[in-house]
Amino acid sequence: MLEPFRNQSYIDFSIEANRxxxxxxxxxxxxxxxxxxxxxxxxxxxxxxDFLKSYDPSDKQQVVGTFHRASRQHVDQAIAAAEKAFEEWxxxxxxxxxxxxxxxxxxxxxRRFEINAxxxxxxxxxxLEADADTAEAIDFLEFYAREMLRYSERQPVTPVxxxxxxxxxxxxxxxxxxxxxNFPMAILTGMTSAAIVTGNTVVLKPASDSPAVxxxxxxxxxxxxxxxxxxxxxxxxxxxxxxxxxxxxRIRFVAFTGSKEVGLRINELAAKxxxxxxxxxxxxxxxxxxxxxxxxxxxxxDAALQGVINSAFGFQGQKCSACSRLIxxxxxxxxxxxxxxxxxxKITIGPVRDPKNWLGPVINQASEAKILHYIAIGxxxxxxxxxxxxxxxxxxxxxxxxxxxxxxGARIEQEEIFGPVLSVLKVRTFEEAIRLANAxxxxxxxxxxxxxxxxxxxxxxxxxxxxxxxNRKCTGALVGVHPFGGFNMSGTDSKxxxxxxxxxxxxxxxxxxxxxx
Ligand code: NAP
Numbered sequence: 050m051l052e053p054f055r056n057q058s059y060i061d062f063s064i065e066a067n068r069x070x071x072x073x074x075x076x077x078x079x080x081x082x083x084x085x086x087x088x089x090x091x092x093x094x095x096x097x098x099d100f101l102k103s104y105d106p107s108d109k110q111q112v113v114g115t116f117h118r119a120s121r122q123h124v125d126q127a128i129a130a131a132e133k134a135f136e137e138w139x140x141x142x143x144x145x146x147x148x149x150x151x152x153x154x155x156x157x158x159x160r161r162f163e164i165n166a167x168x169x170x171x172x173x174x175x176x177l178e179a180d181a182d183t184a185e186a187i188d189f190l191e192f193y194a195r196e197m198l199r200y201s202e203r204q205p206v207t208p209v210x211x212x213x214x215x216x217x218x219x220x221x222x223x224x225x226x227x228x229x230x231n232f233p234m235a236i237l238t239g240m241t242s243a244a245i246v247t248g249n250t251v252v253l254k255p256a257s258d259s260p261a262v263x264x265x266x267x268x269x270x271x272x273x274x275x276x277x278x279x280x281x282x283x284x285x286x287x288x289x290x291x292x293x294x295x296x297x298x299r300i301r302f303v304a305f306t307g308s309k310e311v312g313l314r315i316n317e318l319a320a321k322x323x324x325x326x327x328x329x330x331x332x333x334x335x336x337x338x339x340x341x342x343x344x345x346x347x348x349x350x351d352a353a354l355q356g357v358i359n360s361a362f363g364f365q366g367q368k369c370s371a372c373s374r375l376i377x378x379x380x381x382x383x384x385x386x387x388x389x390x391x392x393x394x395k396i397t398i399g400p401v402r403d404p405k406n407w408l409g410p411v412i413n414q415a416s417e418a419k420i421l422h423y424i425a426i427g428x429x430x431x432x433x434x435x436x437x438x439x440x441x442x443x444x445x446x447x448x449x450x451x452x453x454x455x456x457x458g459a460r461i462e463q464e465e466i467f468g469p470v471l472s473v474l475k476v477r478t479f480e481e482a483i484r485l486a487n488a489x490x491x492x493x494x495x496x497x498x499x500x501x502x503x504x505x506x507x508x509x510x511x512x513x514x515x516x517x518x519x520n521r522k523c524t525g526a527l528v529g530v531h532p533f534g535g536f537n538m539s540g541t542d543s544k545x546x547x548x549x550x551x552x553x554x555x556x557x558x559x560x561x562x563x564x565x566x
Contacts, residue, residue, distance in 0.1 A: 051151075054192050056527050057184040060161070062176055062404060071176060074162035075402060078170060085115045086260070088123055088284070089267050091130030092277020097123060101284055103261050106173040106410040107400035107444040113171050114261035119285035121293050124252070127281035128299050131223040131250035134278025139220050139248045143201035146246045147194040152273035153242070153266075154190035157183065160269070164234055167262045172233055173409035173444070175401045178364045181525070185235035186266075188528035189546065190242050196551050197246040206559075214561040220248030221331065221556055222301030225294045227287070227315075229307045230412060231367050233259035238266055239528075239545050240304040240333075241280065245270075247554040249302070250279045254294060256307075258412050260284040287311065295319055298326035302554070304333045306369075309465070309491075309538050312336040333553050335540040337465040338493030340514070340523050341374040341486040345479065346381050348498035349520070354385070356496060356522035357471075358392055362449045363524055365411050366469040369539070370494040370516070370524045374462055375473045376482045382475050386453055389473075390435045393449050398440045410444035411468050417445040420468030423461055424450055430462070431455035431472060457485050465491070479504050487513045492536030496523040515542050 060067050087094035101118040105111040119127075138146075157164065161183050168179040204216040224244045228237040237255060244251050255263030267282045283290070291311070295303055295318045305315050312334040319330040342360060344353045360372035377385050401409035411417050417439075424437050427450075436450030447469055455462045455472040462472045476482045479501075486495055495514040499505055505519055515535035516526055526533040532547020534540055543553055 051195060051198070054195050054529055056529065057187050059177070059184055060180045068404065070162045071165060071404075074166040075169065078163060078166040082111070082113050085117070086264050086284075087117050088119055088127075089280070089282035090123065090127045091133070091281065095123065095126070101257060101260065101286070103171055103258065104413075105170045105444075106412055107170075107402065107442075109443055109445070113167075114264070116260045116284040119254070119283035119290055121290060123283055123285070124290050124294050124297065127252045127283050128223055128297055130278040131252055131281055132299055134276060135220075135223055135250040138250055138276060138279050141248070143197050143246075143248070146248060147197045149270070149273050149275050150190045150194040150197075150242050150246050153269050154187050154194070156269045156272050157187050157190065160265070164262070164265055167265060168233060169401050171259050171261050172230055172412060173401055174364055175407055175409055176404045182232055182235045185232070185528060186238035189235065189239035192528050192546060193239075193243050193246050193551060196548065200247075200551055200555065211563060212561045213564050214559065216557055216559050218247075218552070218555040219558050221554060222249060222328075223299055224249050224251050224302040224304055224554070225300050226251050226253045227291065227303065227305045227307065228256060228263075230256035230258035231364070231369070233262035234265070236306050237263050240306065241266060243551055244304060244554050245275070245279055247551055249554055252281045252283060252294065252300075254283050254285060254287065254290065257284070257286055292318060296321075296323050298323040300330065301328055302331040302333070304554075306335040309336045312540065331553070333541055333543045335369070335534055335543055335545070336538060337467075337491060338369045338371070338535060338539050339374060339463065339465055339489040339491045340370055340372050340494045341376055342372045342496040342498065342523055343376045343482045343486060343508070344378070344381065344385060345482070345497070345499045345501060345504055346378050347500040347504070349500070350381065350385060350388070352520065353498035354388055354392060356498065357389060358396075360496070360522040360524045361471040362393070362396060362408060362469045365408060365447070367411060367467055368524050369535075370526065372496070372523050373466060373471060374486075375471055376476055376485055377473060378482070379475050379477055386434070386473060390451060393435050393451060396449055398446055398448065399442055400444060408446075408449060408469065410446050413445065416468065417447065420447055420466055420470060423464070423466045423468070423470060427452045427455075427461040427470065427472070430459035436469070457488060463489055479507060483507065483511050487511070490538040493539035494518070494523040494535070496521060515539060515544075
């Protein structure tokens with residue numbers, strides 16, 4: 050009998066023993082930076098001889114791993130292996146499949162500090178952010194295992210005289226799983242484990258900025274006893290093999306999380322049947338955000354301040370849920386901004402190997418250039434009040450940046466920057482605040498800080514986002530507690546970590562047998 054699902058708690062790094070354990074793991078992981086990793090196809094290590102390197106964004110030249118890079122030929126091989134494995138895995142008792150996830154969760158708990166360390170190095174998460182990512186990955190495994198048991202129970206159908214009707218959920222087939230680098234363990238684990246536990250087989254193409262973290266899941270599932278071919282691991286450039294993978298006639302579904310541009314492209318390519326394809330491909334697409342926090346004059350301003358700082362600058366603003374628009378009422382505008390600027394300027398910036406640094410690097414050079422470009426645009430669209438430039442060091446460090454008096458419709462207020470850049474807007478009324486909050490093409494997360502019941506009620510009704518928070522930051526969704534997914538251009542509202550999620554990886558079969566009673 051399984052215990053009911055509970056979220057993992059976070060490691061308390063104020064405890065010396067935990068700090069030492071994390072430190073040791075960081076040292077151990079550093080010793081593995083010269084490893085060369087194969088592709089993993091049909092239970093075999095495969096070498097392509099063409100390499101992709103992954104770097105530490107806190108220390109630009111530092112390689113954290115070298116990966117054999119997949120070509121189209123490897124995509125064909127991986128899909129063939131996944132198809133073969135599907136013919137057995139699809140019939141495996143859902144309980145057995147759930148047990149594999151539960152075993153993987155236990156392994157991940159055992160390797161927690163090590164997985165944190167890979168994230169600290171490979172994507173520049175600070176210790177707390179890395180640990181939250183690992184905790185979320187464990188939660189996904191534990192939650193989806195239990196969910197699969199629920200979906201495999203007898204499903205309610207209406208009785209009818211003379212027939213014995215049933216409804217069962219069955220898997221789809223071979224899926225392409227394409228995650229982003231920004232939650233390199235959690236999102237990759239969530240999408241992959243949901244696909245696997247439902248009886249599908251997977252070709253996993255990790256993001257090119259985080260293949261080392263992704264490889265850890267392959268190791269974990271191997272140790273957990275996942276049969277060969279159920280999970281195939283293909284690091285490679287999305288630009289080079291992505292279209293081919295998505296368009297492949299033997300791919301039944303695509304689970305993607307990433308940018309709006311790539312998500313829309315996948316949507317379009319997957320909609321067009323390839324020669325020999327006999328199904329409509331299913332796409333699960335979670336994309337970008339331009340998320341807003343509203344603070345009204347009745348709010349607890351201390352709590353709001355902390356919430357804005359964490360949401361806007363946590364992991365350098367590189368979360369789909371990050372607050373990139375702050376809407377303040379004019380009565381509190383000057384006071385709140387003054388406090389926000391002071392608090393922002395106290396943020397410690399630097400290599401996240403050192404736990405004293407709260408703000409680390411952005412992911413890579415292209416991202417740094419894009420963010421600096423938006424900062425340049427912002428200088429004409431609002432008033433720069435802090436940051437606005439690179440921070441010193443050998444990583445992609447950008448100072449947390451705030452623009453005040455940004456006008457609705459400005460590019461920095463509308464487009465996803467995906468960095469530590471916050472636009473502040475001033476409003477007079479709550480209606481205006483909601484109108485501005487909703488006036489983007491996205492609809493992922495949002496928060497309201499208020500003690501005014503009327504405002505809270507209005508926001509619950511009219512703030513049009515997939516994940517709305519009241520008097521709480523707009524990042525940090527918990528599996529099971531805050532099923533996660535956005536509206537409009539933020540995606541297909543798949544609600545990862547919610548009770549509907551596994552349905553996206555299943556199809557329902559209705560069977561009715563005529564009986565004499
Ligand atoms: P991205 O550039 O769209 O990449 C996401 C994944 O797609 C990567 O694995 C990438 O591979 C791959 N890819 C690129 N081109 C492809 C193609 N033509 N066909 C198939 N796959 C392709 O996004 P990112 O920079 O990794 O992640 C940041 C974005 O993700 C932001 O927009 C953020 O808001 C969004 N995000 C959304 C959620 C959510 O739940 N809504 C959560 C997290 C992140 P390569 O790395 O090899 O290019």
